[in-house]
Amino acid sequence: MKKRFNPKTSQKIAFTILLLSALVTIIPVVVIIIVVIKNGISAISWEFLTSMPKNGMRAGGIFPAIVGTFYLTIGATIFSLPLGVLAAIYLSEYAKENRFTRILNLGIVNLAGVPSIVYGLFGLSLFVIYMKLGVSILSGCLTLAIMELPSIITATKTALNSVPKQFREVSLSLGATKWQTIRYAVLPYALPGIITGTVLSNARKTGETAPILFTVAAFYLPRLPSSVFDQTMALPYHLYVISTQIPGIEKNITYGTALVLIIFTLSLNLVGIIIRTRLRKQKKW
Amino acid sequence: MNDIIVENLNLWYDKFHALENVSMKINDKKITAIIGPSGCGKSTLLRVFNRMNDLIETVRMEGKIIIDDENILSPETDLVALRKKVGMVFQRPNPFPLSVYKNITFGLEIHGINSEDSFDNIVENSLKSVLLWDDLKDKLKKSALELSLEQQQRLCIARLVAVKPEILLMDEPCSALDPVSTARIEELMIELKKNYSIVIVTHNMQQAARVSDFTAFMYLGELIEYNDTNNIFTRPEKKQTEDYLTGRYG
Numbered sequence: 001m002k003k004r005f006n007p008k009t010s011q012k013i014a015f016t017i018l019l020l021s022a023l024v025t026i027i028p029v030v031v032i033i034i035v036v037i038k039n040g041i042s043a044i045s046w047e048f049l050t051s052m053p054k055n056g057m058r059a060g061g062i063f064p065a066i067v068g069t070f071y072l073t074i075g076a077t078i079f080s081l082p083l084g085v086l087a088a089i090y091l092s093e094y095a096k097e098n099r100f101t102r103i104l105n106l107g108i109v110n111l112a113g114v115p116s117i118v119y120g121l122f123g124l125s126l127f128v129i130y131m132k133l134g135v136s137i138l139s140g141c142l143t144l145a146i147m148e149l150p151s152i153i154t155a156t157k158t159a160l161n162s163v164p165k166q167f168r169e170v171s172l173s174l175g176a177t178k179w180q181t182i183r184y185a186v187l188p189y190a191l192p193g194i195i196t197g198t199v200l201s202n203a204r205k206t207g208e209t210a211p212i213l214f215t216v217a218a219f220y221l222p223r224l225p226s227s228v229f230d231q232t233m234a235l236p237y238h239l240y241v242i243s244t245q246i247p248g249i250e251k252n253i254t255y256g257t258a259l260v261l262i263i264f265t266l267s268l269n270l271v272g273i274i275i276r277t278r279l280r281k282q283k284k285w
Numbered sequence: 286m287n288d289i290i291v292e293n294l295n296l297w298y299d300k301f302h303a304l305e306n307v308s309m310k311i312n313d314k315k316i317t318a319i320i321g322p323s324g325c326g327k328s329t330l331l332r333v334f335n336r337m338n339d340l341i342e343t344v345r346m347e348g349k350i351i352i353d354d355e356n357i358l359s360p361e362t363d364l365v366a367l368r369k370k371v372g373m374v375f376q377r378p379n380p381f382p383l384s385v386y387k388n389i390t391f392g393l394e395i396h397g398i399n400s401e402d403s404f405d406n407i408v409e410n411s412l413k414s415v416l417l418w419d420d421l422k423d424k425l426k427k428s429a430l431e432l433s434l435e436q437q438q439r440l441c442i443a444r445l446v447a448v449k450p451e452i453l454l455m456d457e458p459c460s461a462l463d464p465v466s467t468a469r470i471e472e473l474m475i476e477l478k479k480n481y482s483i484v485i486v487t488h489n490m491q492q493a494a495r496v497s498d499f500t501a502f503m504y505l506g507e508l509i510e511y512n513d514t515n516n517i518f519t520r521p522e523k524k525q526t527e528d529y530l531t532g533r534y535g
Contacts, residue, residue, distance in 0.1 A: 175448060176395045
């Protein structure tokens with residue numbers, strides 16, 4: 001007779017391996033957060049958060065970088081959210097399955113795979129140079145917006161598809177037009193998914209350096225931007241600059257900046273999750 | 286007069302001939318039941334009356350269906366007006382995840398209100414017409430999903446009644462309900478036929494016998510026999526009808 005493991009033992013082994021794999025995946029996150037907090041927390045003060053950098057960025061605060069990142073995040077969303085949601089509605093509710101739609105979908109999938117540095121160069125050539133917007137917040141926002149379009153479109157399409165088919169049927173059977181059906185019987189129920197998708201892609205975009213490198217980010221600009229045509233400092237680029245270009249900088253300033261960036265991203269995620277739970281509570285099915 | 290006159294109706298899903306040469310006249314302010322085994326085309330026929338089959342891209346129809354002197358199969362048919370006039374109750378109760386009140390006003394907001402009636406009045410009258418008002422008058426803000434299945438199905442009928450249809454299509458409206466709820470929905474249907482023409486598709490032959498005035502028996506896409514419910518159940522003319530009614534297939 002063929003010898004085989006006791007099923008209970010093999011079950012235990014399997015569970016242990018599965019559990020370990022799950023643990024291993026969160027180790028990097030935990031370690032990063034611990035290291036960043038340990039090294040950076042001493043730099044965090046009210047002054048660090050609200051004052052201009054001084055002494056060639058070796059002292060003072062990171063206020064303009066925080067403000068810049070805030071502007072870029074909001075600004076990019078202003079362009080990408082409406083465009084992405086409307087495109088997704090067209091693709092999932094109106095478009096017929098044909099060659100044209102397949103090409104569109106393929107394009108969106110590929111857009112998601114383009115390296116972020118290529119978006120940066122694209123933004124530089126189209127917005128900064130060709131459209132003469134200059135190295136500015138506007139150019140940076142537009143570049144980031146294009147970059148996050150695929151994830152917003154995908155999130156919106158998934159959210160629309162997860163709305164039960166019967167909602168559409170009922171609405172149409174009550175004499176609603178297709179657009180009324182989308183507007184009143186589909187979109188409200190897809191909204192939590194759309195918002196979550198948007199905020200999550202926001203969080204990812206907040207940390208991007210490459211797309212803003214040539215389009216908006218200022219190396220050192222110890223004042224707040226005065227308009228959308230102004231340059232601005234931004235957290236990820238500032239972090240890159242002080243980690244690589246400024247010799248003799250205190251370690252806790254670098255880690256402090258990283259900590260602020262992480263907190264910024266995490267709080268964005270948190271906001272998204274809170275909005276989603278609120279909306280989910282109202283609209284459950 | 287809200288008769289439905291069907292003349293030589295043929296319907297295909299792609300190459301599948303789902304309805305073959307169906308002709309019948311459905312009478313105003315009566316309940317007409319369509320019975321037959323699964324896949325015989327009874328739901329398809331029902332969904333022709335409000336053109337819900339149009340949602341399926343491969344569907345193709347020939348023939349005529351006259352409602353209010355208009356051929357609703359003509360390409361110029363205003364689907365919005367047609368579906369307002371010919372409402373539908375679905376197999377599973379499908380209220381929106383909104384309050385009882387909002388469910389009923391859904392249709393009103395879509396069509397805009399064209400009478401002096403206030404939303405409150407319409408909600409009250411619609412709920413009264415499905416005998417839910419006494420149970421729910423203090424719970425209008427409650428989510429419709431917290432109601433029992435029977436109440437949900439009544440609410441769906443109330444939602445329909447609020448847009449003032451003339452014909453009600455019911456696609457196995459009791460198949461998700463227990464026998465007691467089923468009996469109560471059947472009572473409601475008899476109540477409703479004073480004001481509406483009702484067409485009901487059902488798997489349940491007893492239900493057809495209990496509630497309907499006329500019964501149509503369909504088999505493999507064809508209308509085999511259509512007559513007074515009494516005649517169908519006591520003296521069926523066709524052998525196929527008799528076989529089905531006596532449980533030899535189906």
